[in-house]
Amino acid sequence: MRDFYLMVDCNNFYASCERVFAPRLDGRPVVVLSNNDGCVIARSNEAKALGVAMGEPAYKREDFFAKNGVHVFSSNYALYGDMSARVMQILGRFADETEVYSIDECFLLLRGLSTSSLLRTAREIRRTVRQWTGIPVCVGIARTKTLAKIANRLAKKNGGDGVCLLEGEEDIDAVLQGLETGDIWGIGRKNAQRLSACGVHTALDLKGQDDDWVRRHLTVTGLRTVLELRQIPCIALEDTPPPARSLVCSRSFGTRIQNLASLEEAVSAYVQRAGEKLRRKGLVAAAVQVFLETNRFQPGPQYAGSRCRALPAPTASTLDLHGPALEILRDIHRPGYKYQKAGVILLDLSPASGRQLSFLEPHGEEKTRRDALMRVMDRINTVQGRGTLTLAASGLGKKEWHMRQERRSPCYTTSWTELPVAR
DNA sequence: TCTGGGGTCCTAGGACCC
């Protein structure tokens, strides 16, 4: 009767979301592409069985997809985000303490349950989520988050009932022996390579290493991971997410962009989007950074520029962010390159309220007016749809920099005009 | 023609202070 972590992970999440609204695709291969229809970021089991790899560039596989009846979707984050919220809300019914770890993963902390109760709860979770949302999930259970992730992996791989409880030293060691270090949560490719060079190949090898050795080779974060493999909880549940420290809006372009005017339009649009995110979180930014890069996969001259600038005063107003961002862009822009991607990063974030004011920033009536303007813009764009009201600087004509999204499904759950129709 | 976007954490090294 101790504390156990449950790791609930949606199976092939994006592909599963698409299938909920296209049941004719059940049992058929489905893939979802990254933004700009770039590479494969989600695959149904059938697509995996056909050998479609994660991260594969989509254009190399067009023929293969057509020949094998693979259904291809552009990513639809409005849909996935909303489906995710529904799943997470259901999971919240099963535990007081939960951590939404990513769009398709959630940790639950269950205290004082017997093994049989844990398994019963896990099965109940699967059944409920499936029935209420149509999304299949697997559940891994263990005494630490790291082991729960491994248990979840097993639950997925072994088929069976989609639930796996990892408990007991011997059972755990048997599993770790069959696991490469790179498959442990927190050990990436680089570290796995380095470990391998030291003769440490499996998770069990790593678990048996001396603490000082681990610290030396993998820093304190690595040591925490190793302790977790030994069933010593070191990575706590993050019940309330820590406040964001930075915020990014970046995109690859639909076509390569050479002229500065188009880049300015794109950066202008990204600043506006970043500002919306900032205000939604109730934060202000004290610095802004802009970056610009060519396509590193293409031959020819490459360039990547990036610069950061402190703002006169922390702000959440698009109007304050816009000028500095464009100045940075002009600063880092070099003519003669075909650019592939640009982005805006807001840094040094802090809560908008309860903040020490500076003499430099607008205050009194001026501040009230500026805040009101942003509220009105956000409101209109929420109600009427994103991009209804924008700064003219982001362009009025055809936007050649817009990303490609040729096969996006409707926003079934978030847009009145795109609701699914029942006949 | 065509290869995503959005985050966090840790460390090393330099600047600076007394």
Added chain:
DNA sequence: TCTGGGGTCCTAGGACCC
């Protein structure tokens, strides 16, 4: 000719995650 020890803060870069 001789030239310490200890501390903090900041930044860039690398690694990790989904």
